[in-house]
Amino acid sequence: MSDSRNYRHPPMQTGWIDRPHLSAELGDLALESGESIRNYCQSYVTHGELAADKSNLVLVCISLTGNHHRLDFLIGTGRALDTDRYFIVCADPISNGLSTSPSNSTEQPRMQFPRFVVRDMVRAQYRLLTEVFGVDNAYAVVGASMGGMQALQWSVSHPGFAKRVVAMTPMAKTHPWAALVVETARRCLTADLAWSDAGFRTRPVQGWSAYSALMAALLARTPAAVSGFAPDVTSARQWLQSLTAQNEAGGFDAHDYLYQSWAYEAHDVDTTPGLTGDALATVKVPALIAAPSLDLFNPVESARSAAQSIVNARFVEIPSVQGHQAATATSSEDSQFLNRVIGEFLCG
Numbered sequence: 001m002s003d004s005r006n007y008r009h010p011p012m013q014t015g016w017i018d019r020p021h022l023s024a025e026l027g028d029l030a031l032e033s034g035e036s037i038r039n040y041c042q043s044y045v046t047h048g049e050l051a052a053d054k055s056n057l058v059l060v061c062i063s064l065t066g067n068h069h070r071l072d073f074l075i076g077t078g079r080a081l082d083t084d085r086y087f088i089v090c091a092d093p094i095s096n097g098l099s100t101s102p103s104n105s106t107e108q109p110r111m112q113f114p115r116f117v118v119r120d121m122v123r124a125q126y127r128l129l130t131e132v133f134g135v136d137n138a139y140a141v142v143g144a145s146m147g148g149m150q151a152l153q154w155s156v157s158h159p160g161f162a163k164r165v166v167a168m169t170p171m172a173k174t175h176p177w178a179a180l181v182v183e184t185a186r187r188c189l190t191a192d193l194a195w196s197d198a199g200f201r202t203r204p205v206q207g208w209s210a211y212s213a214l215m216a217a218l219l220a221r222t223p224a225a226v227s228g229f230a231p232d233v234t235s236a237r238q239w240l241q242s243l244t245a246q247n248e249a250g251g252f253d254a255h256d257y258l259y260q261s262w263a264y265e266a267h268d269v270d271t272t273p274g275l276t277g278d279a280l281a282t283v284k285v286p287a288l289i290a291a292p293s294l295d296l297f298n299p300v301e302s303a304r305s306a307a308q309s310i311v312n313a314r315f316v317e318i319p320s321v322q323g324h325q326a327a328t329a330t331s332s333e334d335s336q337f338l339n340r341v342i343g344e345f346l347c348g
Contacts, residue, residue, distance in 0.1 A: 008097055008104065009067075010250040015329050016069040017076070019045040021098075024132045029100075029124055032273070035114040038107045042128045043098035044068060044091045047075050048083035054135045058346075059125060059162070060090040061143030061150035064182075064264055065252050068092050070147060073329035073339075080342035086139060091128055093121045093146070095259040096252075103253035110199040110255050118146070118267045122153050126161075137161055140346055144168035144327035145298060146260075148289075149267055152306060155283045156269045165287040166342055168318075168327035169295055171302040172280055172309070173268040178298055181219055182261040185211050189254045200254050207254065212244040219297045224321035280309035287313040288345045290338065292326040316341055 009021060022044055029040035045068045050057060058081055062070045068090035075081045081088050092098040094116055102113040129135050141162040143151040148170025155165045171178060192207030194200045217226075217240050230236035269279040287310045291303035307315035320326035320334045329335050 008251070010252070013069070015073060017047070017072045019047060019068075021045060021068075023099075024128050026124065026127050026131065029094075029120070029127070031114060031116050031120045032123075033115060033117075037094070037100055037105070037114060037116070039100070040124065041100045042091065042124050043096075044089055044128065046090070047081070047088040048086055050087040050133065054133070055137075055139065056086050057129065057133065057135055057138045058086045058088045059129065059138050059141045059154075060088060061121075061125070061141065061147035061154075062091065062093050062096065063143070063145035063147045064260055065096065065257060066093075066145075066147070067096055067098055071142065071144060073335045074142070074342065080339045080346065081142065082343070086346075089129070089133070091125045093150070093260070094124060095256045095263075097256050099124070101253070102255035102259055111197075113255070113259060115259070115262060117263050118149055118153055119157060119272065121150055121263070122157050125150075125154075126158060137163065140164040140166060142166040142342070143170070145170070145324065146264055148303075148327075149264075152280065153267075153269055153272070155285060155287065155310075156272050156275065156279045159282060160285060163285055164346060165283070165285060166290075166345065167287065167303075167306065168290045168338070169292075169298050169303060169324055170289065170306060171267065171298050172306045173270060173302070174265055175299050175302050178302075179265045181215075181297055182265050185215050186258060186261055188214055189257065204254050205248070208248055209244050211257075212247045213240060215297075216243050216247055220324045222294050222296065222321055222323040225323055225325065228321070278309050280306060281311070283310045284312065286345070286348075288316065288342065289313055290316045290318050290327070290341065292318040292320045292323060294321075295324050295326075297324040314345075 024042045026040045029037040095101040141151045141154045148167035151167040188210035189207040192204030194202045194204040289307040291300045307313040318326045
């Protein structure tokens with residue numbers, strides 16, 4: 001465990017918890033496709049202390065373009081992921097710019113990087129937990145959006161490894177709508193003049209501007225949410241300009257987005273090797289699935305369907321108008337609700 005050799009952290013934001021940035025050198029990471037990511041570096045941070053019997057580990061899985069701060073609003077004393085009770089490992093996914101990615105790989109840079117799937121993210125996390133921390137089970141796996149998709153995949157790929165599963169705004173299989181969303185986002189980026197089949201020659205600033213308008217402004221929220229802070233056209237435009245500048249300052253790499261979004265689009269727990277039929281029906285551990293009534297990115301029916309397939313699952317509707325942003329710290333009411341519901345579930 002050490003500071004990441006490819007450390008490239010975005011600017012700290014309000015509400016993020018500053019923790020030592022760690023990484024595990026796992027060697028070559030074998031992928032489901034038969035290819036490998038060479039010299040794979042798994043980035044992560046930890047909160048709390050691992051119990052002597054190693055029974056209190058909670059794995060936090062991260063969303064599309066997210067990093068280990070994604071669920072910081074749930075972490076801390078008295079919160080759902082209570083650092084006085086749990087040892088929390090927040091693992092950066094493949095291709096987020098911190099773990100090995102097209103943007104930081106020296107051996108497989110940019111478009112030379114191999115394609116991977118969500119199950120490969122889970123495989124890297126499994127190696128981190130078993131090889132670095134020496135655990136053979138986890139108290140829980142928690143995630144939102146693509147992190148929730150990883151959490152569901154964990155329950156299928158490694159039955160019983162996690163005693164509880166929490167998945168917010170997830171999909172067990174990528175909805176056709178969500179696939180169209182990420183395809184449109186890729187088209188926003190690759191329409192930039194910086195794009196060629198060999199990759200982006202420079203940062204696609206105009207492409208990222210179009211991406212931000214689509215993904216961060218329109219798909220991540222609802223009309224009711226926007227009305228809450230932008231009552232007229234002028235204020236809406238000003239907000240979009242500010243949001244675009246914030247996303248640009250984050251510096252997420254366009255190559256990394258292409259690869260993560262391909263994994264997002266291809267996700268389907270029912271294609272897990274060795275399984276047939278409804279994979280979630282094999283899950284026996286308690287699961288909490290949470291989503292708002294309207295999500296313009298990951299349709300809520302996907303979350304409901306996942307909960308219906310799991311024998312011991314509970315679906316909770318997040319009482320929020322924030323859409324896909326409901327599983328974030330955007331609204332203090334949503335944050336408080338999720339901290340309460342998830343905290344009660346984990347303690348139950």
